[in-house]
Amino acid sequence: MATDRRMARVAESIRREVSQMLLNGIKDDRVGTGMVSVTDVDVSGDLQHAKIFVSIYGDEEAKAETMAGLKSATGYVRSELGQRIRLRRTPEVVFIEDRSLERGDKVLGLINRLSQERKEFPDEDVSPES
Numbered sequence: 001m002a003t004d005r006r007m008a009r010v011a012e013s014i015r016r017e018v019s020q021m022l023l024n025g026i027k028d029d030r031v032g033t034g035m036v037s038v039t040d041v042d043v044s045g046d047l048q049h050a051k052i053f054v055s056i057y058g059d060e061e062a063k064a065e066t067m068a069g070l071k072s073a074t075g076y077v078r079s080e081l082g083q084r085i086r087l088r089r090t091p092e093v094v095f096i097e098d099r100s101l102e103r104g105d106k107v108l109g110l111i112n113r114l115s116q117e118r119k120e121f122p123d124e125d126v127s128p129e130s
Contacts, residue, residue, distance in 0.1 A: 003045065006047075010043050011040075011042065011043045011050070014050050014091075015041045015052075018041070018052055018077060018093075022037070022038065026069070026077070028073055030065045035056070036057075036066055036070075038053070038054055039053045040098065041053070047087060047091055048092065049091050050091040050094070052077075052096065053097075053098040054095055054096070054097060055099075055101050056097060067097055070095040074093055074094070078090055078091075081093070
């Protein structure tokens with residue numbers, strides 16, 4: 001139980017610090033091509049690995065460029081984390097694109113379209129026959 005709390009604390013610290021780095025630490029221009037935000041951090045039980053989930057706004061080209069920039073900045077991010085967060089060993093970091101917000105928007109759009117169509121054609125309610 002205590003290790004779960006520790007993992008959550010470390011994950012939150014990493015999320016906060018990497019968010020700060022994205023705002024004013026990473027000098028790679030590719031990272032600035034799309035708006036980037038850290039959505040989640042998943043830390044392994046032994047605190048040796050951290051998956052950093054990022055949401056990137058922009059077109060596919062901007063997303064690809066931003067991910068390339070983040071991948072090339074992993075060494076910098078890891079060394080900065082080592083200085084900012086006191087851990088025995090700094091975890092290996094991996095950036096993973098989080099597309100869940102995009103999928104959520106798509107689902108909401110479909111639901112809105114369906115409800116709009118039902119308002120326009122209320123008599124065409126199709127119900128299965130018994």
